[in-house]
Amino acid sequence: MAKPPKENSPITEHLAYLLAQANREINRQLEVRLSKEGVPVEQWRILKVLSDGNGHSMGELADAVLLNHPTLTKMIDRMVSDALVYRVQDPTDRRKVLMFVSDRGKALSKRLNTLAVSQEEHIVESYGGKSTNELKRLLESLIDSSN
Amino acid sequence: MAKPPKENSPITEHLAYLLAQANREINRQLEVRLSKEGVPVEQWRILKVLSDGNGHSMGELADAVLLNHPTLTKMIDRMVSDALVYRVQDPTDRRKVLMFVSDRGKALSKRLNTLAVSQEEHIVESYGGKSTNELKRLLESLIDSSN
DNA sequence: CTTCAATTCTTGAATATTCAATATTTTCAA
DNA sequence: TTGAAAATATTGAATATTCAAGAATTGAAG
Numbered sequence: 386m387a388k389p390p391k392e393n394s395p396i397t398e399h400l401a402y403l404l405a406q407a408n409r410e411i412n413r414q415l416e417v418r419l420s421k422e423g424v425p426v427e428q429w430r431i432l433k434v435l436s437d438g439n440g441h442s443m444g445e446l447a448d449a450v451l452l453n454h455p456t457l458t459k460m461i462d463r464m465v466s467d468a469l470v471y472r473v474q475d476p477t478d479r480r481k482v483l484m485f486v487s488d489r490g491k492a493l494s495k496r497l498n499t500l501a502v503s504q505e506e507h508i509v510e511s512y513g514g515k516s517t518n519e520l521k522r523l524l525e526s527l528i529d530s531s532n
Numbered sequence: 533m534a535k536p537p538k539e540n541s542p543i544t545e546h547l548a549y550l551l552a553q554a555n556r557e558i559n560r561q562l563e564v565r566l567s568k569e570g571v572p573v574e575q576w577r578i579l580k581v582l583s584d585g586n587g588h589s590m591g592e593l594a595d596a597v598l599l600n601h602p603t604l605t606k607m608i609d610r611m612v613s614d615a616l617v618y619r620v621q622d623p624t625d626r627r628k629v630l631m632f633v634s635d636r637g638k639a640l641s642k643r644l645n646t647l648a649v650s651q652e653e654h655i656v657e658s659y660g661g662k663s664t665n666e667l668k669r670l671l672e673s674l675i676d677s678s679n
Numbered sequence: 680c681t682t683c684a685a686t687t688c689t690t691g692a693a694t695a696t697t698c699a700a701t702a703t704t705t706t707c708a709a
Numbered sequence: 710t711t712g713a714a715a716a717t718a719t720t721g722a723a724t725a726t727t728c729a730a731g732a733a734t735t736g737a738a739g
Contacts, residue, residue: 389652392645396580396596400652400664401562401573403671408555409598410678415548426548433543443688449543451556456726458689480687480734498539505536505547512677516670517547523667524550530659531557590718603696605719627704627717 411508418500422493427452427460428469429501432486432494435470440483442475469493558655565647569640574599574607575616576648579633579641582617587630589622616640 390398397403415426430450435441441449447457461484464470469490475481486494509517537545544550562573577597582588588596594604608631611617616637622628633641656664 389649389656392642392649393583396577397672398668399648400655400668400671401558401648402577403668403675404551404555404558405598407671407674408551410675411548411551414678430543430549436540444686451552453727454688455690455728459725462689478687478735482688495539501546501548502536502539508547508674509536512674516673519666520670520674521545521547521550523663523670524547524554525544526663527554527655527659527667528550528557531561591716600697601718602698602720606695625705625717629718 414507415501415504418504419497421500422496424493424497428464429494429497431457431460431464432469432490432497435484435486436491436494438486440473440475440485442481442483444481446484464490561654562648562651565651566644568647569643571640571644575611576641576644578604578607578611578631579616579637579644582631582633583638583641585633587620587622587632589628589630591628593631611637 397406412426415429419426419429427450431446434446434449443454443457443461447454450457452460461470461472465472467489468487470484470486473483473485475483505517544553559573562576566573566576574597578593581593581596590601590604590608594601597604599607608617608619612619615634617631617633620630620632622630652664
């Protein structure tokens with residue numbers, strides 16, 4: 386039952402490749418939707434994570450939104466300029482910076498979520514709800530098994 | 533049965549996010565393996581695709597290896613310097629450039645494949661052969677349904 | 680306590696990617 | 710057959726990402 390690809394089998398049989406391809410495609414579609422608000426996918430992730438209203442440290446946030454620390458720092462700089470988020474020094478550990486979403490950021494986040502949800506609805510339509518749920522379940526457990 | 537995320541559900545319930553997360557994780561693992569040969573994942577893809585021995589145009593290749601044209605051009609420049617691949621102008625359509633893999637490139641490709649296969653074997657061990665195959669099948673059909 | 684190592688975030692330089700424009704060749708309609 | 714439009718690949722400038730180093734704070738061992 387276990388069938389890793391053979392040495393000479395096409396690249397399209399590698400899990401790593403299929404994941405990259407699927408991710409690229411879905412990400413591109415999402416990008417198109419979000420471009421209505423002129424915002425990259427990463428900013429949607431950031432706003433979504435911060436929208437729980439709690440402060441999140443840069444380290445936490447970087448993990449959650451799948452960005453390296455320096456990349457996140459620079460993206461947050463831009464978002465601060467756009468008044469979408471703001472920094473507060475963590476009073477209990479002054480090495481840390483806690484990020485919060487502004488009202489403006491919350492409003493944008495809401496609009497972005499609508500767009501993201503509508504994308505997923507579109508996927509569910511063409512791909513099927515059952516497949517979508519199975520795929521999600523399998524991805525979650527792959528991620529779990531990789532830690 | 534169809535359950536797209538609600539507006540306020542966590543980002544971890546979005547297919548787009550799960551794909552990005554899984555891809556990031558698996559890609560990172562592969563990167564570690566391939567670093568033994570000092571080669572980025574994209575070069576593995578390129579060498580693998582070219583290893584069928586046929587000439588592939590830059591356009592074809594860019595699609596196959598999931599890179600934009602200019603990015604591919606520059607990566608190929610490096611690989612030409614490293615004598616892994618070479619360019620030939622397509623005699624039947626001189627707008628096109630056909631890429632071929634050199635002997636040195638073939639040898640490297642073989643070693644890279646061993647590493648990539650061993651990664652997938654490792655995934656199969658911890659994640660299970662059944663899950664791996666199901667996941668691959670679902671990813672393939674997601675990709676199909678997105679065209 | 681004090682000092683040294685670890686943690687957290689940011690910065691700057693090096694590197695890579697992307698966007699828009701260019702050059703070349705082919706296609707095809709008039 | 711000619712000339713305009715489309716297709717293909719590359720280039721250069723603008724942008725973004727990454728790597729390595731730095732600054733500030735905390736933790737913890739002696």
